[in-house]
Amino acid sequence: MLTIEHLSKSFGGVHAVQDVSFTAREGAIHSVIGPNGAGKTTLFNLVSGIYAPTSGRIMLNGEDVAGLAPDALARRGLSRTFQNLQVCMNMTAIDNVMVGAHLRLNQNLFASMLRLPAVRRMDVQCRAEAARLMEFVGVGAYKDADAGQMPYGALKRLEIARALAASPKILLLDEPAAGLNHTETGEIEELIRKIAQSGVTVLLVEHDMKLVMNLSEHILVLDYGKTLAVGTGAEVRANPDVIAAYLGAPA
Amino acid sequence: MKCLQSRHRGLLILALVLAVLPLVLPNAFYVDVAIRIALNAIVVIALNLLIGYTGQISLGHAGFYGLGAYASAALTTHFDWPPLAALAAGALATGLLAWVLARPVLKLKGHTLAMATLGLGIIISIVINNEGRWTGGPDGMSVPAFALAGITIAGETSWYIVAAVLLLLMTWLALNLIDSPVGRALQAIHGSEIAARVAGVDTTRFKVRVFVLSAVVASIAGSISAHYIGFITPGMAGFFHSIELVTMVVVGGMASVFGSIIGAALLTILPQLLQAFEGWEVVVFGVILMGTMIFMPKGLVPSIAQRLRSRRK
Amino acid sequence: MLPQFLQFLYSGMTVGSSYALAALGFTIIYNTSGVINFAQGEFIMLGGMLAAIMAGAGVPMPLAIVGAVVATAVVGLVMEKSVIEPARNAQVVSLIIITIGASLTIRGLVQIWLGKGTHSLAPFSGDTPIVLLGASLLPQSLWVLGVTLAIVGALAWFFGRTLLGKAMLATSHNKLAAQLVGIDTRRVLLLSFGLSALLGAVGGILVAPITYTSYDAGIMLGLKGFVAAVLGGLGGGVGAVAGGLILGIAEAMTAGYISSSYKDAVPFVLILLILFFMPRGLFGAKLSERV
Numbered sequence: 001m002l003t004i005e006h007l008s009k010s011f012g013g014v015h016a017v018q019d020v021s022f023t024a025r026e027g028a029i030h031s032v033i034g035p036n037g038a039g040k041t042t043l044f045n046l047v048s049g050i051y052a053p054t055s056g057r058i059m060l061n062g063e064d065v066a067g068l069a070p071d072a073l074a075r076r077g078l079s080r081t082f083q084n085l086q087v088c089m090n091m092t093a094i095d096n097v098m099v100g101a102h103l104r105l106n107q108n109l110f111a112s113m114l115r116l117p118a119v120r121r122m123d124v125q126c127r128a129e130a131a132r133l134m135e136f137v138g139v140g141a142y143k144d145a146d147a148g149q150m151p152y153g154a155l156k157r158l159e160i161a162r163a164l165a166a167s168p169k170i171l172l173l174d175e176p177a178a179g180l181n182h183t184e185t186g187e188i189e190e191l192i193r194k195i196a197q198s199g200v201t202v203l204l205v206e207h208d209m210k211l212v213m214n215l216s217e218h219i220l221v222l223d224y225g226k227t228l229a230v231g232t233g234a235e236v237r238a239n240p241d242v243i244a245a246y247l248g249a250p251a
Numbered sequence: 252m253k254c255l256q257s258r259h260r261g262l263l264i265l266a267l268v269l270a271v272l273p274l275v276l277p278n279a280f281y282v283d284v285a286i287r288i289a290l291n292a293i294v295v296i297a298l299n300l301l302i303g304y305t306g307q308i309s310l311g312h313a314g315f316y317g318l319g320a321y322a323s324a325a326l327t328t329h330f331d332w333p334p335l336a337a338l339a340a341g342a343l344a345t346g347l348l349a350w351v352l353a354r355p356v357l358k359l360k361g362h363t364l365a366m367a368t369l370g371l372g373i374i375i376s377i378v379i380n381n382e383g384r385w386t387g388g389p390d391g392m393s394v395p396a397f398a399l400a401g402i403t404i405a406g407e408t409s410w411y412i413v414a415a416v417l418l419l420l421m422t423w424l425a426l427n428l429i430d431s432p433v434g435r436a437l438q439a440i441h442g443s444e445i446a447a448r449v450a451g452v453d454t455t456r457f458k459v460r461v462f463v464l465s466a467v468v469a470s471i472a473g474s475i476s477a478h479y480i481g482f483i484t485p486g487m488a489g490f491f492h493s494i495e496l497v498t499m500v501v502v503g504g505m506a507s508v509f510g511s512i513i514g515a516a517l518l519t520i521l522p523q524l525l526q527a528f529e530g531w532e533v534v535v536f537g538v539i540l541m542g543t544m545i546f547m548p549k550g551l552v553p554s555i556a557q558r559l560r561s562r563r564k
Numbered sequence: 565m566l567p568q569f570l571q572f573l574y575s576g577m578t579v580g581s582s583y584a585l586a587a588l589g590f591t592i593i594y595n596t597s598g599v600i601n602f603a604q605g606e607f608i609m610l611g612g613m614l615a616a617i618m619a620g621a622g623v624p625m626p627l628a629i630v631g632a633v634v635a636t637a638v639v640g641l642v643m644e645k646s647v648i649e650p651a652r653n654a655q656v657v658s659l660i661i662i663t664i665g666a667s668l669t670i671r672g673l674v675q676i677w678l679g680k681g682t683h684s685l686a687p688f689s690g691d692t693p694i695v696l697l698g699a700s701l702l703p704q705s706l707w708v709l710g711v712t713l714a715i716v717g718a719l720a721w722f723f724g725r726t727l728l729g730k731a732m733l734a735t736s737h738n739k740l741a742a743q744l745v746g747i748d749t750r751r752v753l754l755l756s757f758g759l760s761a762l763l764g765a766v767g768g769i770l771v772a773p774i775t776y777t778s779y780d781a782g783i784m785l786g787l788k789g790f791v792a793a794v795l796g797g798l799g800g801g802v803g804a805v806a807g808g809l810i811l812g813i814a815e816a817m818t819a820g821y822i823s824s825s826y827k828d829a830v831p832f833v834l835i836l837l838i839l840f841f842m843p844r845g846l847f848g849a850k851l852s853e854r855v
Contacts, residue, residue, distance in 0.1 A: 071449075074449060086449075089442060090441055090442045091438050099452070107436070126432075
């Protein structure tokens with residue numbers, strides 16, 4: 001599904017990501033972990049087209065998509081959420097989710113201005129679908145609310161709903177449990193599992209080790225931009241390098 | 252306000268107000284002000300799509316307005332073009348100019364974008380000022396009446412109908428646009444450009460489109476105003492007029508179509524009230540700009556709407 | 565050939581210096597607050613106008629100059645305290661609009677109080693032109709150039725050697741960090757406005773003997789000063805001065821060799837070109853943003 005080959009990214013003298021390779025299997029949940037500054041978000045930004053790599057390839061379904069813009073990647077079925085929420089506070093909650101479905105909807109300026117019946121029909125459908133997604137992620141209560149009125153935890157899930165509205169084949173979640181309490185983290189875990197069950201490949205960056213170990217089939221450990229270890233949860237936990245660099249106490 | 256009811260309600264109220272207004276206004280002077288408000292409102296609605304909804308800024312939109320006005324004036328006066336053709340030509344030329352410049356300009360953000368649009372507007376007004384042969388230079392030029400298929404639009408009543416109909420049309424189109432995938436894409440660009448891109452929105456293309464749209468609308472409004480007023484000066488394309496337009500957007504309400512109409516109304520009437528007090532007009536404008544941004548940054552209509560909503564809770 | 569070229573060069577450098585001072589004012593405020601102060605031009609106008617009015621009313625020149633500079637600096641401080649500080653967390657667009665509003669207010673008030681007429685200031689050391697290499701140079705031009713250079717030097721010392729100056733620089737690089745080490749960033753912001761107003765006023769006074777001044781002299785000067793600042797990269801003194809001089813000379817050359825009616829378009833064509841092809845200006849730093 002997604003294969004990263006010898007990916008590197010440098011910002012001037014800072015080698016944020018160095019020679020990282022990784023394969024994500026279709027329909028499975030994978031995690032990227034590592035201490036702060038290890039390059040996890042940079043890696044995500046590379047895969048989601050926000051940065052262009054200095055070298056290396058990113059193979060999405062057999063196509064090298066390294067350096068493509070985020071909207072081009074969206075067209076290829078890749079979607080993501082952000083570590084620091086990127087919710088459009090100037091819009092209603094449901095509109096935020098509907099933006100996620102953008103690629104499937106009519107983008108013609110004139111058709112929109114004239115409110116042609118086709119546009120109207122698709123909009124009604126899209127709105128119903130967005131409402132359904134909001135229920136799915138657990139924020140159905142905010143269906144009629146403005147994004148600005150929602151609490152932090154709900155906003156994180158709203159972003160996931162938006163990402164899902166694009167019907168992605170692969171979903172990148174950047175620290176979905178950041179800032180959430182124990183209960184909320186449990187709910188996010190359930191949600192991520194549901195998403196993977198529906199056939200979406202999930203790639204996760206997380207600090208919450210319990211979440212990572214519970215969910216992931218396959219883990220990539222980064223340290224100082226380089227691969228420290230790759231393997232299943234059990235393999236990674238037992239790896240002395242990982243323990244030394246990162247895990248310390250058991251989860 | 253996203254539900255169908257609310258949108259139709261707003262349009263209906265507007266239509267009613269527009270229908271009743273001429274019956275209530277005492278004389279032709281007031282009707283003239285009403286016509287000017289309507290024509291300004293059309294530009295302001297379009298500009299608001301760019302500034303309020305999409306989150307960009309343009310300090311040079313009067314330039315596009317001026318281009319339309321002078322295209323109509325010059326083509327009908329010097330080349331005997333029929334007014335509608337001149338209007339169309341002006342709109343096309345403005346659209347083309349906006350389209351060519353949009354991509355590099357809209358790559359910029361914040362103050363650099365403001366500066367680029369400012370520069371553009373000023374260059375246009377300098378050219379209009381200098382090319383006296385076509386434009387009459389600093390003294391301006393007169394514009395023949397608007398005639399279509401032998402019928403000339405003359406008199407306050409006819410012009411009022413034209414202005415009112417165009418305003419209703421623009422309002423309807425804008426409301427439709429906002430509540431559509433394109434409208435949501437624009438607002439998303441404002442809310443979080445990166446989120447919009449990740450959702451698949453080609454942000455550059457959309458920014459260009461709304462920029463060109465607002466420029467073309469400004470041009471058409473400029474052409475019509477030129478025929479209505481009958482005499483135009485380079486000031487129409489000048490920096491202060493651009494600021495006036497932005498003030499109308501900002502005071503009336505960013506991201507609010509009806510706010511734009513209110514803003515246009517308030518700030519078209521204001522200079523009329525202050526005509527006796529030279530210099531004060533500028534001061535009052537300045538104070539309004541500062542006051543609105545400090546105390547009511549969202550503008551009049553959204554702030555009032557918000558206060559009503561919170562009181563209801 | 566050469567004398568004509570030199571003539572344009574001299575006048576370009578003279579007006580360029582006033583742009584440079586305006587650019588410095590923009591840069592200082594931008595660096596401490598991220599605000600583009602559209603009222604900078606009005607500070608320039610105020611300096612010239614107030615000095616001209618006072619001198620015209622019989623106040624001795626040195627006193628008039630000092631009075632005008634101080635008064636303008638006060639206006640800058642008042643402006644910051646009353647309209648910038650309340651809105652300091654607003655979006656860029658809002659701040660731009662506020663400074664535009666301030667510029668309109670100042671200009672309007674001057675128009676009401678002092679009328680629409682033009683005023684002039686006596687040249688500092690007479691108006692007998694000096695002939696240099698075949699072209700004539702007004703003594704006032706030497707004042708403009710000389711004082712500009714002195715100011716640039718003084719600012720370099722201020723920002724490099726004094727604690728206050730370094731505090732201002734720190735604020736410009738990272739406001740939060742500056743606050744965390746105990747710098748009162750609000751005071752820094754206030755001072756930056758005062759300083760920029762002061763510089764603007766000085767610039768206005770220096771050129772008033774050459775170009776006359778009136779209530780609307782500030783608009784174009786301010787805009788062109790901003791162009792000069794962007795040209796120089798909105799970074800530091802060197803850029804601002806370079807930007808100002810380049811702009812002034814470009815304008816003079818255009819007026820001389822191409823068309824004088826289009827000379828005012830030069831800054832804006834330049835700014836479009838710069839923003840399209842070199843948005844970081846000539847001396848601007850490379851920026852990397854963290855998502």
